[in-house]
Amino acid sequence: MSLISVKDLTVSRGGMPVLEGLEFSVSSGEVLVLRGPNGSGKTTLLRTLAGLQPPYAGVVSVDPDTVAYAAHADGVKATLSVAENLAFWAGVYGGQEIAEALLHFNLDALRDRPAGNLSAGQKRRLGLARLMVTGRPVWVLDEPTVSLDAASVALFASAVKAHVAAGGAAVIATHIDLGFEERVFDVGPYKARMDVVRDDFDEAFL
Amino acid sequence: MIRLLWRDITLAFRSGGGFGLGLGFFLILVTLVPFGVGPEGDMLSAIAPGILWVGALLACLLSLDRIFALDFEDGSLDLLTTAPIPLEGVVAVKALAHWITTGLPLVIAAPALGFLLHLESTAYRWMIVTLLIGTPALSFIGSFGAALTVGLKRGGLLMSLLVLPLYIPTLIFGAEVVRRGAGGFLVGTPLAMQAGITLGAVALLPFASAAAIRVALR
Numbered sequence: 001m002s003l004i005s006v007k008d009l010t011v012s013r014g015g016m017p018v019l020e021g022l023e024f025s026v027s028s029g030e031v032l033v034l035r036g037p038n039g040s041g042k043t044t045l046l047r048t049l050a051g052l053q054p055p056y057a058g059v060v061s062v063d064p065d066t067v068a069y070a071a072h073a074d075g076v077k078a079t080l081s082v083a084e085n086l087a088f089w090a091g092v093y094g095g096q097e098i099a100e101a102l103l104h105f106n107l108d109a110l111r112d113r114p115a116g117n118l119s120a121g122q123k124r125r126l127g128l129a130r131l132m133v134t135g136r137p138v139w140v141l142d143e144p145t146v147s148l149d150a151a152s153v154a155l156f157a158s159a160v161k162a163h164v165a166a167g168g169a170a171v172i173a174t175h176i177d178l179g180f181e182e183r184v185f186d187v188g189p190y191k192a193r194m195d196v197v198r199d200d201f202d203e204a205f206l
Numbered sequence: 207m208i209r210l211l212w213r214d215i216t217l218a219f220r221s222g223g224g225f226g227l228g229l230g231f232f233l234i235l236v237t238l239v240p241f242g243v244g245p246e247g248d249m250l251s252a253i254a255p256g257i258l259w260v261g262a263l264l265a266c267l268l269s270l271d272r273i274f275a276l277d278f279e280d281g282s283l284d285l286l287t288t289a290p291i292p293l294e295g296v297v298a299v300k301a302l303a304h305w306i307t308t309g310l311p312l313v314i315a316a317p318a319l320g321f322l323l324h325l326e327s328t329a330y331r332w333m334i335v336t337l338l339i340g341t342p343a344l345s346f347i348g349s350f351g352a353a354l355t356v357g358l359k360r361g362g363l364l365m366s367l368l369v370l371p372l373y374i375p376t377l378i379f380g381a382e383v384v385r386r387g388a389g390g391f392l393v394g395t396p397l398a399m400q401a402g403i404t405l406g407a408v409a410l411l412p413f414a415s416a417a418a419i420r421v422a423l424r
Contacts, residue, residue, distance in 0.1 A: 070285075071284050078280075079217060079220035080220070091209035092289045
């Protein structure tokens with residue numbers, strides 16, 4: 001069963017198309033890794049998949065209630081403790097237990113520490129632990145391994161593995177090798193051509 | 207949504223939160239006015255309703271830009287938008303949390319400060335009633351202004367310019383009720399108008415704010 005499918009999709013940033021003609025689908029149990037140089041439009045594509053911005057052209061078929069999105073920023077509140085941060089997101093997504101997620105990302109010892117005192121890597125682990133408490137099948141992740149050390153990357157990889165083994169799916173933009181079976185999708189060839197005149201100037205203002 | 211309300215209220219009370227900012231400003235403004243205009247009781251009691259209402263309004267304005275800007279900066283707003291709560295609900299809950307942490311303390315502090323300004327004894331009741339009815343409108347209209355300027359760096363000035371004109375009807379009717387109450391006149395009409403503004407703002411503006419945030423996040 002395909003959880004995300006994309007047909008002839010064009011995504012735009014600031015009204016300018018950055019990627020065009022995208023075609024792929026992700027089924028349950030699959031991991032799609034997006035690759036491409038900085039500025040090639042991976043983040044824009046992920047934001048479109050997560051429903052944060054409408055597609056410029058083409059079709060994204062995904063149920064927005066199945067997607068858990070994680071961006072560069074972790075959405076962690078500095079004055080709340082680690083457990084409070086996680087419990088808030090668990091509550092928003094319907095009240096999953098946070099203990100397992102804390103344990104998995106090795107945050108159990110830090111649970112009562114204010115998130116403002118965490119290191120960048122610990123904060124990122126907290127942001128990733130949030131995915132586990134959302135209970136949503138599709139993870140859309142934007143460079144999830146930034147500022148993680150090798151051990152934490154392994155923790156993250158095992159979380160993704162467990163997630164897809166349980167019938168989930170993930171779309172991940174990353175530059176490193178996560179060490180599991182994945183389908184790589186290089187966005188390079190889909191770069192939008194700049195020489196085409198597009199007669200829809202007001203797009204940026206709508 | 208209850209979770210979000212609690213989170214926002216907790217954040218406001220933790221260090222660096224906005225709680226006390228508006229209240230402190232209100233307190234300072236109202237205590238400074240008698241020094242500025244002189245201690246004559248008659249003059250103070252004449253201007254008290256206006257001063258209290260203008261003070262409340264500016265105090266509200268002071269903490270508005272925090273409603274969405276903080277969540278925008280740390281990425282929470284992206285995540286809340288993709289969360290199962292409708293964005294309109296998120297906006298309404300955040301405006302409500304702003305009212306509880308900013309508007310409600312003003313309502314509670316107003317009688318004590320009215321005393322400093324020689325507010326007529328008959329007007330206390332109406333001061334509390336109008337603030338209670340009017341300050342939710344300030345929070346909801348303000349959240350719309352904050353939503354419009356959420357993507358802008360240092361959007362505070364623009365937000366004030368957008369929001370202040372929309373605050374004027376609430377201010378006029380609020381101060382009018384208190385003035386009439388102090389003189390012993392009927393207050394029904396301005397009170398009904400003010401309540402109407404508040405109900406309209408609470409009912410309609412969350413939709414406008416949510417639309418503004420969706421555009422800002424693109």
